[in-house]
Amino acid sequence: TGLCVSLKRHVSSSPSGLQSCMSAWVLDQYGTNEVLRFTEDHPVPVINSASEVMIKVHAASLNPLDLSMRGGYGAKMLKLRRDPMSVMNDGSEFPLVLGRDVSGVVVDCGSEVTHFAPGDEVWAAVPPWKQGSLAEFVTLTEYEVSLKPKILSHTEAASIPYVANTALSALVNAGGLCRDSSSNKRVLIAGGSGGVGTFSIQLLKAWGAHVTVTCSQNAEGLVRGLGADEVVDYTAEDAAEQLEMMEKFDVILDNVGGETEEWATHLLKTWSGAKYVTLVSPLLLSTDSMGLLDGTVHAGFTLHNKAIQNIVSGGVFYRWGFFAPDGPALDEVSKLVDAGKILPVVEAQFPFTQVPQAFQKLEEGHARGKTVVRVA
Ligand code: NDP
Secondary structure: OHHHHHHHHHOOOOOOOEEEEEEEEEOOOOOOOHEEEEEEEOOEEEEOOOEEEEEEEEEEEEEEHHHHHOOOOOOHHHHHHHHHOOOOOOOOOEEEEEHHHEEEEEEEEEEOOOOOOOOOEEEEEEOOOOOOOOEEEEEHHHHHHHOOOOOOOHHOOOOOOHHHHHHHHHHHHHHOOOOOOOOOOOOEEEEOOOOHHHHHHHHHHOOOEEEEEEEOHHHHHEEEEEEOOOOEEOOOOOOOOHHOOOEOOEEEEEEOOOOOHHHHHHHHHOOOOOOEEOOOHHHHHHHHHOOOOHHHHHHHHHHHHHHHHHHHHHOOEEEEOOOOOOOHHHHHHHHHHHOOOOOOEEEEEEEEHHHHHHHHHHOOOOOOOOOEOOOO
């Protein structure tokens, strides 16, 4: 294509002499699985700033966000973040590449990159406002990238970054926990068997917390194997009573949302700084349906009202948790992986030719860890 030819001129002057076009799975519009299109002519994401790192993708993984974004979720907010000038321009984000995790090898670095060099094996979570990892190459800023744990294969490594950055952001920034303050804390993870849950159990156990998990009965073995101290089958008739009988919690991480929020906040210790953190907030749904300004204001009011209500009724903090890209945080996770304290939980693997099948798997729900795509 013309675009690829012009990029070829740019790229061929780079020291690595990279190709100008690459294979990728792209969207040209939002929709169901049929909108996923394989191409060998997608422009390579060249380095545009001195702090960027270009990575050859060896493996990627899928997250529920990929499914939602395939259908247009968050489009308005993400477009604003990508390019504020194009927010009114319909379709400017296409062709869009999904995929939020990468494990791969650095092939090129901007002039101010200090921590990485071509040949380094790295892992990273790709922010949703950037072109994703279901492609041969992805370009990120140095701050988003980290050296991959040596003991993991690329396939294993790709299962961790996005859920790790999400869990750390939620538990540390919103939940107020950290490595040195968790040993006397009781934490409840609602939805322990999926990507975020299986990572969070291991992280919190590595930090010494007491971890209770809700999940389906057939996931009990998995979450106990990862270290969960107590497990409640949320489908059991007496699940609510089981949870009510337990000692109250310091922090709840809610990976489920919906009705969970109604009963979970009552399980927190009152008037002692306990925090409820949900990853399922209505922010992007609001901006999609009401527009950027009205949606943000509406979500802000919702958060404010819930926060006030929870403080007044029991002295507990109500918070929304969000993914945040953070390479240095992945450096810390890497140490825990190398120490054998965090294991990758890969439920399914697909070759690059079968990305639609990988989406299909995700769409079926009931994740037990992560679905990974082998790209190279
Ligand atoms: P997954 O799809 O990997 O896992 C969800 C898990 O929850 C599955 O194992 C499912 O298994 C289980 N589950 C479903 N219903 C319940 C229930 N009522 N009680 C307990 N467990 C349940 O999702 P992730 O772990 O990757 O993400 C969790 C949520 O967090 C998603 O909604 C995701 O969109 C959101 N998220 C938000 C982010 C943010 O920035 N705000 C970032 C990352 C994730 P089963 O159905 O068999 O019980």
